[in-house]
Amino acid sequence: MTEEHEVPHDHDHEPRWKNDGIRVIKGNQLDPNTAQTPGMFRQAAINHARVGAQKIWAGTVAIQPDAKTGVHHHGPLESVIYVLRGKARLRWGERLEFVAEAGPGDFIYVPPYVPHQEINADPKQVLECVLVRSDSEAVVVNITDVDPIEPPEAIYWVDPIHSAPKT
Incomplete structure (x- = not known):
């Protein structure tokens, strides 16, 4: 008769995916704890805080009619925006030309x-988008010395990482 041996379970040496596999984030469980x-x-x-993401950030944005950001860039990050509803307008260039x-x-x-x-180009409808960036943390560099061809107006995107345009 052979003696039964208990096999130890050493989770520290298992591939990470065995314990932290696929995650589903329900649409009603998105985190508004962002700027x-x-x-x-x-x-x-x-993002990193929610699921441990190392190289990607994804979320949603709802932009009120006629709202627009100040001029900015996202450093080395790449961004993809998918429009769900509404009309998005993007201006870019040294003078947003x-x-x-x-x-x-x-x-x-x-x-x-x-x-x-970024601009909601519809004066009557909320712009709803999905946003994906190539890092799990936000990078926003505000550009205050741009003399845009079309001056920003309406509601400015102003928060701890987006500053108001200088008047």
Whole structure:
């Protein structure tokens, strides 16, 4: 008769995925504990704090009619915006001289270091988007010395990481 041996379970040496596998973040469980701005409501779904993400951030943003950000860029991060509802307008360039618009079902790609401004181009409808960035932490560099072709107006995106334009 052989003696039964108990096999120790050493979880420290198992691949991480065995204990921290796929996560589903329900739409009603997004985290509003992000920098908030008058006229905009951001919620995190995937970030380091919530799921341990190392190289990606994902969440949602709802932008009130005519709201727009100040001029900024996101350093070395790449951003992807997917428009769910509404009409997005992006201005970019040294004087925000370039413009593109996107509607429901469209994707927007923002390369690293591109000075830009995000705008809800619809005066009557909330703009709803999904936002994904290539790092789990936010990087926002405000640019205050831009003389944009179309001056910012309406509601400014002002919070701890987005400053108000100088008047």
